[in-house]
Amino acid sequence: MSLIGLEHEWVHVDILNQETHSEAFKAMNPNAKIPVLKVSDENYLWESNAILNFLAEGTSWLPDSDLERARVLQWQFFEQYSHEPYIAVARFIRKYLGLPDDRLDEYRSKQTGGHKALSVMELQLTETDYLCGNLPSIADISLYAYTHVAEEGGFSLEKYTAINAWLNRIEKLPGYIAQQ
Ligand SMILES: N[C@@H](CCC(=O)N[C@@H](CS)C(=O)NCC(=O)O)C(=O)O
Numbered sequence: 731m732s733l734i735g736l737e738h739e740w741v742h743v744d745i746l747n748q749e750t751h752s753e754a755f756k757a758m759n760p761n762a763k764i765p766v767l768k769v770s771d772e773n774y775l776w777e778s779n780a781i782l783n784f785l786a787e788g789t790s791w792l793p794d795s796d797l798e799r800a801r802v803l804q805w806q807f808f809e810q811y812s813h814e815p816y817i818a819v820a821r822f823i824r825k826y827l828g829l830p831d832d833r834l835d836e837y838r839s840k841q842t843g844g845h846k847a848l849s850v851m852e853l854q855l856t857e858t859d860y861l862c863g864n865l866p867s868i869a870d871i872s873l874y875a876y877t878h879v880a881e882e883g884g885f886s887l888e889k890y891t892a893i894n895a896w897l898n899r900i901e902k903l904p905g906y907i908a909q910q
Contacts (some may be wrong), residue, residue, distance in 0.1 A: 733871075733905040734789050746826060746905050778875070779806040782868040791868045801862045805869035808850070809876075816844035818876045821883030837884070844885050848893060851877070855892035859899060866903060879909070 731738045743749045750762045759776040767775045767784070773782050783806075786792035788816045793799055820840035823833045844856050851873065854861055861869045878897050880887055887893060900906065 731785060732907050733903060734785065734791065735905060736785065776896070779810065779868075779872055782806070782871055786868045790865065791871070793862070793867060798862065802867050802869045805861045806872045807849070809872045812875060813847040813873060814842070816840045816847060817880050817883050817885060819883075820844060820885070821876065821879060824884055825882045841884065844880065844883065846887065847878070848880065848887070848890055851896075852890045852892050853870060855896045866900065870896075877879075878879070 743755065745764060749755060750759075750764060755766075756762050758768070758774040761776060763776065765776070765778055765781060767781045769775055769784075775784055783792065783802075790803060793831070817840070820837055823829060823837045823840075827833060829837060851861070858864055860866045861873060874897070876883075877887075877893065878900075887897075
C-alpha cells in the first residue's frame with residue numbers, strides 16, 4: 731500500500747496469542763488467518779494474493795493484457811503452492827516455535843522444496859529484472875514477502891545471485907518500507 735501511496739491503518743494481530751481465533755476476528759475471516767483487508771464496514775477481503783490483486787487494479791503493479799495478468803497469477807499460484815508451504819512454514823517452525831524436537835523432521839523436510847522454489851525464481855531473475863518482465867508487479871510483492879526472510883527458515887540465499895539483486899532492486903523502489 732505504501733508503494734502505491736495508499737493511506738491505510740495497520741492493525742497488528744498476534745497469531746501466537748491465538749488472536750486470529752477470536753469470534754470477532756473470524757467474523758472478518760472465517761479461515762482465522764491474517765492478512766485481512768477491511769475494505770468497508772461490510773466488506774473484508776482475505777488471502778494475501780486476492781488482496782494484492784484488488785489493491786493493484788488500475789495501477790502499474792497489475793498489467794492490462796490478458797497474458798500479462800495471467801503471468802502475474804502464475805507466480806502468485808506458485809507462491810502459494812511451491813514456495814510458501816516450504817519457506818514460510820520452515821521459518822515459522824524455526825523462528826517462532828524455536829525448532830522444537832517434535833517438528834524437527836517436518837522442518838528438515840521443507841528444505842528441498844524451498845530450494846527448488848528459489849531455483850525457479852533464480853532462473854527467471856537471471857533473464858528479467860522482475861518476475862514478470864522488466865517492471866515490478868504484484869507477483870514480486872507476493873514472492874518478496876517470504877523470500878527476503880528465507881534465511882530465517884534456514885535457507886541460505888548466498889548462491890542465488892539474481893535473487894539477491896532482485897531483493898535489492900525492490901528495496902530501492904520509491905515507497906518501500908522495511909519490515910517492522
Ligand atoms: N494463503 C494465505 C495464508 C495465510 C496464513 O497462513 N496466515 C498465517 C500467518 S502468515 C496465519 O494467520 N496463521 C494463524 C493461524 O493459522 O492460526 C494467504 O496467503 O493469505
